[in-house]
Amino acid sequence: MPETTSLVQKQKDLAALIDRFSFGEGVHPTDIPSLYCLRSSQVTEPIYRVHEPALCIIAQGRKEVMLAEERYLYGPSDYLVVSVDLPVSGQVIEASSDVPYLCFRLDFNPGQIVELLEESELRSAQSGESKRGLFISQTSSSLLDAAIRLVRLLETPEDIQALAPMYIREILYRVLKGQQGDMLKQIAVEGSGAYRIKEVIERIKESYAQPLRIEELAELANMSPSSLHRHFKEVTAMSPLQYQKRIRLQEARRMLLSESADAADTAFQVGYESPSHFSRDYARMFGLPPIADMKRLRDAVAGRPGKEVLESATLML
Structure with a gap:
């Protein structure tokens, strides 16, 4: 079977599973705590939220995500990764009652990435320049295989505890091995610019209603104010003040x-x-x-x- 045909069939298989475990419109938690099935039978208005670290695979339909002034479009041939908490807007731009938007979302945390890098032969990202905390990459057959196996576990809940952690590790491993894996690896490298910016992001989120003190944030990140501003913008596409x-x-x-x-x-x-x-x-x-x-x-x-x-x-x- 040609690779393209195989990918299309796997996208259809994943879409059918997501549809089965989406009970109506919206976001549906599953028996696997970090896994969600998303469904929309119509185009939506832009919806704003702080997106926490997650992998999103669209099985059917299309979506537009805005990060500051940057526009990201993705559909069934792509997946999206958010590696740090980012204030974004998302809009379903292709969906209908006959062909609804269907999406797989897997939340993760930096600790899972650290463990994978420590236990595998994957090289850690260099700790030099920071990279954007959101990226879109091309879906592979192996990634879809792992995603399908994870969702299919919902058919046999008694197997979730034993098998879900392995499938989740495989999914994250496939992303780390992908073309833009370094953009995810950076959050796990202690001392890297992105790692330190992650701590600054957490501080701003915790005290968003308080005045922003750049000097204190720079001290937290062990950076000069100008270096903090540069790395923060590289990761988030905005300044600390704009983020707040x-x-x-x-x-x-x-x-x-x-x-x-x-x-x-x-x-x-x-x-x-x-x-x-x-x-x-x-x-x-x-x-x-x-x-x-x-x-x-x-x-x-x-x-x-x-x-x-x-x-x-x-x-x-």
Whole structure:
């Protein structure tokens, strides 16, 4: 069987499995804690969230992901990897009721990458220049094989504890061996620029509502302020201040949607000193000021339960 034909068939097999374990629209946790099946039968609006480290394989449909001003398009012939926490937006751009968007998402953590590098003959990435914390690469037959075997375990739950860890290791190993494996390896190399930026990202996320002190972040990363800025932008495509602003605005939108909070109070809670400044930044990012944006979101999902509204607006990535 030609390689192209084999890949297409494996994509169809993976799509059928994802569809089977997706009970309706949205993001579906599975009996394998780090594995999710995603389904959408229609094109979506851009959905904003902080994407944690994960591998996403689209089996059917297409998606657009925006990281700052960078646009990433991927479909069944590609997979996407996010190696550090990044504020992004994702939009399903190809889906229908007959041919829904179907995606496999496997969350992972840097410790799993460290273990694989230590226990295999894979070389660690050089600790010089940092690389982007998000990339798209071409799907291989071996990666699809491992993904199919992992999802198929959901048919035999009694086998998950024994076999899922092995299949997950194989999946991550295939990514590390891929053409852009160094972009994932960098987060596991202690002392590398990307490794230190990961710690800075965690600090900003933990205290996003507090004033940003570049000198303290530079000290945490053991870098000069200028070096911190350069490495941070290489990994995240934005400056520390821009990263913090996106975290603040995304958290504000989540609060407004889930808690029916007042826009001015929300502005202060996420660290803004001026509600008018907050409203301007919010409109630049989401296209409308807070009140108008909330009305648009609620109108779009009118009649659906509150939890489903929240999941639709924050998880479908």
